[in-house]
Amino acid sequence: MEKILNVAVVGLGRAGWQIHIPRIMAHKGFKLSGVVDPLDERRKEARLHLGVAAFESLEKLFEQQNPDVVVIVSPTHFHKEQSLLAFRHGADVLCDKPMAVTLDEAREMVEAMHARSRKMMIFQPHxxxxxxxxxxxxxxxxxxxxxxxxxxxxxxxxxxxxxxxxxxxxxxxxxxxxxxxxxxxxxxxxxxxxxxxxxxxxxxxxxxxxxxxxxxxxxxxxxxxxxxxxxxxxxxxxxxxxxxxxxxxxxxxxxxxxxxxxxxxxxxxxxxxxxxxxxxxxxxxxxxxxxxxxxxxxxxxxxxIDFYDKCYEHFALNQPAFIPPGESLEVMRILDVCKKRFGLE
Ligand SMILES: NC(=O)c1ccc[n+]([C@@H]2O[C@H](COP(=O)([O-])OP(=O)(O)OC[C@H]3O[C@@H](n4cnc5c(N)ncnc54)[C@H](O)[C@@H]3O)[C@@H](O)[C@H]2O)c1
Structure with a gap:
C-alpha cells in the first residue's frame, strides 16, 4: 500500500484492546502510532506488548504526535469531546458506537467534522x-x-x-x-x-x-x-x-x-x-x-466485509464513507426519541 495512516487508539478496554488494536495491527494500510488510557497498568501493557507510545490522555498524545486517524473506544460520555479534540488537531475519527450519549452531542460532532473539513465514521460492525x-x-x-x-x-x-x-x-x-x-x-x-x-x-x-x-x-x-x-x-x-x-x-x-x-x-x-x-x-x-x-x-x-478496509478506502483514498455520518445521526435520532418519549419503567 502506498499510503500508510498513523492511528491512535483511545481506550484500552475490551473493545480497544480486543477488537480495534488487532485489526489495526493486521492491516497493511495502518500503523498503530500511539494509545491512550488513564490506567497506568494498561499503558505499561501496551508499551510492553505493542511497543507503542502510551499516553494518559488524548491531549498529551497530541503534544507529541499527529496521527492521521484517532480511533475512539473510550467510555461513551468521552466520545464527543475526544472527537472534537481530534478534529481540532487535524485528525479524522473512527468512533465506536454509540456515537455519543445524546443526539445533540452527535450533531455537534458532525458539525465540528464539517467545520474542520475532516472525516468521521462510526464503527457499526454488524x-x-x-x-x-x-x-x-x-x-x-x-x-x-x-x-x-x-x-x-x-x-x-x-x-x-x-x-x-x-x-x-x-x-x-x-x-x-x-x-x-x-x-x-x-x-x-x-x-x-x-x-x-x-x-x-x-x-x-x-x-x-x-x-x-x-x-x-x-x-x-x-x-x-x-x-x-x-x-x-x-x-x-x-x-x-x-x-x-x-x-x-x-x-x-x-x-x-x-x-x-x-x-x-x-x-x-x-x-x-x-x-x-x-x-x-x-x-x-x-x-x-x-x-x-x-x-x-x-x-x-x-x-x-473488512471494516478496516472500508476505513482505509475512506480515510486514505477519499472514497465515500461505508457508513455516512448522516446515517449514524439517524440511529442517534431514533435512540433519542426512544429515551425522550418512552420512559424507563
Ligand atoms: N463495536 C462494538 O462491537 C463494541 C463492543 C464493545 C464496546 N464498544 C464501545 O466501545 C467503548 C468502550 O467500551 P469497552 O467495552 O471497551 O469498555 P471497557 O470498560 O472495557 O474499557 C474502557 C477503557 O477506557 C479507558 N478509559 C476511561 N476513561 C478514559 C478516557 N477519558 N480516555 C481514554 N480512555 C479512557 C478505561 O481505563 C478502559 O481501559 C464504548 O463506547 C462501547 O459502547 C463497542
Whole structure:
C-alpha cells in the first residue's frame, strides 16, 4: 500500500484492546502510532506488548504526535469531546458506537467534522457481518416477496455491573446494543423511519439504565423493524427473522445459515375468496395447499466485509464513507426519541 495512516487508539478496554488494536495491527494500510488510557497498568501493557507510545490522555498524545486517524473506544460520555479534540488537531475519527450519549452531542460532532473539513465514521460492525451481507443478497433475489417485517434479537443473561449499567456514562442497552441493531436494520430496510415505538426496563442490571429494550420502527417502504435487546434471557429465540408475503427466513446461528421457507410468485393464485358467512368445510384454511419450498443458504457462500478496509478506502483514498455520518445521526435520532418519549419503567 502506498499510503500508510498513523492511528491512535483511545481506550484500552475490551473493545480497544480486543477488537480495534488487532485489526489495526493486521492491516497493511495502518500503523498503530500511539494509545491512550488513564490506567497506568494498561499503558505499561501496551508499551510492553505493542511497543507503542502510551499516553494518559488524548491531549498529551497530541503534544507529541499527529496521527492521521484517532480511533475512539473510550467510555461513551468521552466520545464527543475526544472527537472534537481530534478534529481540532487535524485528525479524522473512527468512533465506536454509540456515537455519543445524546443526539445533540452527535450533531455537534458532525458539525465540528464539517467545520474542520475532516472525516468521521462510526464503527457499526454488524453492517459488515456475513449474515448481513448474505441477507442483503437474498433480499435482492426477492425469494419471500415483499418483506413486511425484520426482527433482530440480542439475547443474553448478564447482570451488568460496569459503567455501561449507568445512564450518566451513556450506558444502558438501548445505547450500547440497540445502536448496533437499529443501524443494522436501517441499513437492511434502506428506507426512512416514519414511526418509532419503544419499551425499556431495568430487569437485572445493578445500575440505573435499562437492560431490556424493545424498539419498533415503521419505515416509509412499509416494513416493521423490530429490535429486542434482552439481557435477562436464559433461553434465546432466533437472532434474526425476516417475514415476507410469500415466506420466512430465519438465521440459524448454530449451523451458520439462513433457512428459508417460501413459495414462488403465483403460488397462492388459486386461493379464492369465499362468499357468505359460513367458513367452507368448517375449515380455517390450515389445509391450504401451497407449493412450499425449503432451502438453506450457508453463510460460507458469502464473505463478510473488512471494516478496516472500508476505513482505509475512506480515510486514505477519499472514497465515500461505508457508513455516512448522516446515517449514524439517524440511529442517534431514533435512540433519542426512544429515551425522550418512552420512559424507563
Ligand atoms: N463495536 C462494538 O462491537 C463494541 C463492543 C464493545 C464496546 N464498544 C464501545 O466501545 C467503548 C468502550 O467500551 P469497552 O467495552 O471497551 O469498555 P471497557 O470498560 O472495557 O474499557 C474502557 C477503557 O477506557 C479507558 N478509559 C476511561 N476513561 C478514559 C478516557 N477519558 N480516555 C481514554 N480512555 C479512557 C478505561 O481505563 C478502559 O481501559 C464504548 O463506547 C462501547 O459502547 C463497542
Amino acid at each position: 453492517r459488515a457481518h456475513v449474515e448481513t451481507v448474505a441477507l442483503r443478497a437474498l433480499l435482492r433475489e426477492d425469494l419471500l416477496g415483499p418483506v413486511f417485517m425484520i426482527k433482530r434479537r440480542w439475547s443474553r443473561y448478564r447482570v451488568r455491573v460496569d459503567w455501561q449499567a449507568f445512564a450518566r456514562y451513556g450506558g444502558g442497552e438501548l445505547n450500547n446494543s440497540g445502536a448496533h441493531f437499529v443501524d443494522q436494520l436501517l441499513y437492511l430496510s434502506a428506507s426512512p423511519v416514519k414511526k418509532i415505538h419503544c419499551l425499556r426496563r431495568r430487569v437485572l442490571s445493578r445500575g440505573d439504565a435499562e437492560d431490556f429494550a424493545k424498539i419498533i420502527m415503521e419505515t416509509e417502504n412499509g416494513m416493521i423493524l423490530d429490535v429486542e435487546v434482552n439481557f435477562a434471557t436464559a433461553i434465546a429465540p432466533p437472532a434474526m427473522q425476516v417475514f415476507g408475503e410469500r415466506g420466512t427466513m430465519v438465521l440459524d446461528e448454530e449451523h451458520g445459515l439462513w433457512r428459508a421457507r417460501y413459495y414462488d410468485k403465483g403460488g397462492a393464485d388459486a386461493i379464492r375468496l369465499q362468499e357468505g358467512l359460513a367458513a367452507e368445510n368448517r375449515s380455517y384454511m390450515d389445509d391450504q395447499q401451497l407449493p412450499w419450498k425449503e432451502k438453506n443458504y450457508p453463510l460460507s457462500a458469502f464473505s463478510s
